[in-house]
Amino acid sequence: MINIGPYQLAGRAVLAPMAGVTDFPFRQVCRRLGASMVTAEMSASNPALRDTRKSQLRLANPDDAEPRTIQIVGTEPLQMAAAAQYQVESGAQIVDINMGCPAKKVCKKLAGSALMKDSGLVREILAAVVGRVDVPVTLKIRTGWDPDNRNAVEIARIAEDMGVQSLAVHGRTRSCRFQGVVEYDTIGEVVQAVNIPVFANGDITTAIKAKTVLDYTGAAGVMIGRGAQGRPWIFSEINDLFGDKAATSEFFTAKSLNLNNTRNQEHLIMEHLVHIHDYYQDFDVSNNNLNKTDSRTSVPKSEDCKNNRKSEKHTELAVRIGRKHICWYFEQMIKTLVDPYNKKDLNSMESRKLEQQVKPLIIDIETAKKQFNQLSSCNAQLEHIEHFFGELHTTGDIAA
Numbered sequence: 001m002i003n004i005g006p007y008q009l010a011g012r013a014v015l016a017p018m019a020g021v022t023d024f025p026f027r028q029v030c031r032r033l034g035a036s037m038v039t040a041e042m043s044a045s046n047p048a049l050r051d052t053r054k055s056q057l058r059l060a061n062p063d064d065a066e067p068r069t070i071q072i073v074g075t076e077p078l079q080m081a082a083a084a085q086y087q088v089e090s091g092a093q094i095v096d097i098n099m100g101c102p103a104k105k106v107c108k109k110l111a112g113s114a115l116m117k118d119s120g121l122v123r124e125i126l127a128a129v130v131g132r133v134d135v136p137v138t139l140k141i142r143t144g145w146d147p148d149n150r151n152a153v154e155i156a157r158i159a160e161d162m163g164v165q166s167l168a169v170h171g172r173t174r175s176c177r178f179q180g181v182v183e184y185d186t187i188g189e190v191v192q193a194v195n196i197p198v199f200a201n202g203d204i205t206t207a208i209k210a211k212t213v214l215d216y217t218g219a220a221g222v223m224i225g226r227g228a229q230g231r232p233w234i235f236s237e238i239n240d241l242f243g244d245k246a247a248t249s250e251f252f253t254a255k256s257l258n259l260n261n262t263r264n265q266e267h268l269i270m271e272h273l274v275h276i277h278d279y280y281q282d283f284d285v286s287n288n289n290l291n292k293t294d295s296r297t298s299v300p301k302s303e304d305c306k307n308n309r310k311s312e313k314h315t316e317l318a319v320r321i322g323r324k325h326i327c328w329y330f331e332q333m334i335k336t337l338v339d340p341y342n343k344k345d346l347n348s349m350e351s352r353k354l355e356q357q358v359k360p361l362i363i364d365i366e367t368a369k370k371q372f373n374q375l376s377s378c379n380a381q382l383e384h385i386e387h388f389f390g391e392l393h394t395t396g397d398i399a400a
């Protein structure tokens with residue numbers, strides 16, 4: 001079991017913070033599908049940015065499953081400490097500090113992964129934040145600034161010294177961004193160097209890979225980012241592999257709900273889409289006013305999905321976010337079809353035969369994805385999904 005302060009995680013797979021991805025609806029989906037902890041998108045520590053719609057959307061949501069984890073990013077120790085306190089007062093139960101983000105916007109101010117260049121400043125920030133809040137503070141790092149400056153072990157030791165309660169390590173340097181092989185060896189070295197739980201992160205896209213990485217690095221858990229986009233049931237698959245039954249809600253265990261079955265995918269996608277529209281439709285895109293009495297707290301019941309059509313109250317924002325997430329589901333369906341014929345153990349004849357079998361379906365999915373991207377209302381998006389799956393059910397399930 002992984003403990004972070006008073007919180008005991010039910011399993012060993014957690015969702016990585018991803019700006020523009022891990023919003024409240026997606027976090028809900030991942031938690032229900034077995035992520036043992038989810039982290040919101042990073043929130044700037046600069047108070048001048050606090051009242052923006054973006055920052056407000058990134059606050060802890062009272063309906064987020066516990067522990068409600070919020071990530072902060074910044075440069076100044078005192079400002080970071082104040083930001084942590086503000087987040088806790090707004091409902092955060094764990095404060096995560098971002099020293100992993102490679103974005104230029106973030107790095108040019110010596111924030112995110114750039115902080116790893118200055119271990120003195122890292123120490124000051126961690127001391128200030130841990131000293132200010134009563135909740136656990138966690139840290140997300142890379143393996144270093146660049147291949148000549150890999151100092152993840154040094155930073156991890158500082159973090160433990162300063163009272164940080166868990167670490168997530170993306171196994172690449174900042175200069176590697178998302179390219180090249182993940183350094184699971186360095187993650188293993190960090191695990192050896194500290195006594196706090198370490199989450200291994202980077203390129204984990206299947207349950208088997210999660211097991212291989214855990215075995216190889218000795219990490220307490222895995223953190224999944226892009227592997228959960230369009231495939232949030234990866235968490236239940238990992239829980240299933242490890243027998244972490246408590247981590248996945250009963251309804252969504254991989255056994256009771258095979259998400260490679262198209263009916264179950266339809267159910268999940270419709271529910272996710274309704275939730276996106278419910279959540280965002282009351283955020284007025286034309287100004288920064290947040291309607292606090294909106295449907296942030298209402299989780300759509302799955303059986304209501306099809307009846308829960310919204311009027312034209314939808315916002316552009318919800319439509320855009322819907323497109324992003326639903327297209328990942330489409331891409332994941334294509335991947336599920338393509339993967340088998342790319343398998344190395346098939347000869348070229350077998351591979352071509354399989355490819356020909358699934359090609360028409362891939363074209364259908366690509367067309368559906370393109371059409372979906374042109375729709376501009378909640379109802380049109382829901383109807384499109386319903387129609388797409390209606391056709392697909394008659395063709396047969398996408399095999400696992």
Ligand SMILES: Cc1cc2nc3c(=O)[nH]c(=O)nc-3n(C[C@H](O)[C@H](O)[C@H](O)COP(=O)(O)O)c2cc1C
Pocket residue numbers: 016017018019020021041042071098099100101140170201202203204223224225226227
């Ligand atoms: C779109 C996107 C946004 C991200 N935003 C953040 C962020 O806000 N904070 C952070 O610490 N890492 C962020 N990351 C990095 C991820 O948390 C993770 O470390 C990285 O994607 C590697 O894991 P993966 O291979 O499982 O995706 C982001 C990554 C992506 C792809």
